[in-house]
Amino acid sequence: MCTAATHTHRTSKAAAMLLTIANVLNADELSQARSLLADVDWKAGRDSAGKQAADIKNNEQLPHESEAGRAIRSLVLQGLDRNPTFFSATLPKRVYPPRVNRYGGTENSFGNHVDNAIRFAPDARVRVRTDISCTLFLAEPDEYDGGELVIADTGGSRSIKLKAGSAVIYPGTTLHQVTPVTRGYRLACFFWIESMVRSDEQRRLLFNLDNTIIRLRNQLGDNEDTISLTGTYHNLLRQWADT
Ligand code: NI
Numbered sequence: 001m002c003t004a005a006t007h008t009h010r011t012s013k014a015a016a017m018l019l020t021i022a023n024v025l026n027a028d029e030l031s032q033a034r035s036l037l038a039d040v041d042w043k044a045g046r047d048s049a050g051k052q053a054a055d056i057k058n059n060e061q062l063p064h065e066s067e068a069g070r071a072i073r074s075l076v077l078q079g080l081d082r083n084p085t086f087f088s089a090t091l092p093k094r095v096y097p098p099r100v101n102r103y104g105g106t107e108n109s110f111g112n113h114v115d116n117a118i119r120f121a122p123d124a125r126v127r128v129r130t131d132i133s134c135t136l137f138l139a140e141p142d143e144y145d146g147g148e149l150v151i152a153d154t155g156g157s158r159s160i161k162l163k164a165g166s167a168v169i170y171p172g173t174t175l176h177q178v179t180p181v182t183r184g185y186r187l188a189c190f191f192w193i194e195s196m197v198r199s200d201e202q203r204r205l206l207f208n209l210d211n212t213i214i215r216l217r218n219q220l221g222d223n224e225d226t227i228s229l230t231g232t233y234h235n236l237l238r239q240w241a242d243t
Contacts, residue, residue, distance in 0.1 A: 016153055017204045018170045019089050024079040024136055025165040033075055033138055036068040037187060042102055056111030062100040064122045073098050076136060076189050088210045089169060091203060094194040096121055096128040103147050103178060104185035110178040119192055130172035130192035137162045137188050144184030151176045171200045196241040209233050
């Protein structure tokens with residue numbers, strides 16, 4: 001016999017997992033990154049965009065093989081590597097080498113778009129399926145006006161502008177834009193993650209479970225139940241992960 005509860009239908013899609021991660025770069029790394037950017041040659045961002053995006057992408061990017069580009073890339077990858085929240089939330093299989101962009105002056109916006117599904121990493125001949133998009137802010141919010149990352153979500157849109165060194169991750173499937181910068185320059189790192197767990201919903205379940213286990217262990221220490229729940233986490237991950 002069915003109870004009413006088993007017939008509950010979801011009437012709306014759950015909101016996408018959008019997560020901000022504070023201080024991916026520490027103050028020292030951030031100031032290194034900023035001084036690397038003090039004197040660089042920017043290139044038009046539309047050069048690396050698909051045909052459709054080229055019409056709406058109006059920003060500048062650091063050439064991938066520039067010295068500053070390489071140095072900042074390794075600072076960011078190192079920051080991500082030691083960040084347990086990033087790992088738990090994205091369950092990374094491959095990370096597209098982070099790139100740096102700038103919005104300001106006459107090249108100051110990127111209209112609404114969905115990122116290309118597959119990116120080819122320039123230096124490794126590796127394909128990355130863009131399950132998750134990430135923006136890591138390199139300029140402080142008071143250095144520029146505008147430049148919000150606006151992400152369309154089921155409950156409306158979310159507008160993101162973070163402290164320098166902090167990052168936001170959001171599903172690659174979402175429509176998003178960067179609003180025009182009307183004063184100063186917005187500097188940021190952007191990249192994509194192919195996750196071991198392709199589904200946003202499954203990733204979110206795992207992330208919530210992981211966080212709950214951590215809180216329980218902090219409150220109670222390890223006991224039979226936390227060990228059992230940890231086992232459940234790993235057994236779900238084993239089922240869903242594609243390594
Ligand atoms: Ni985008």
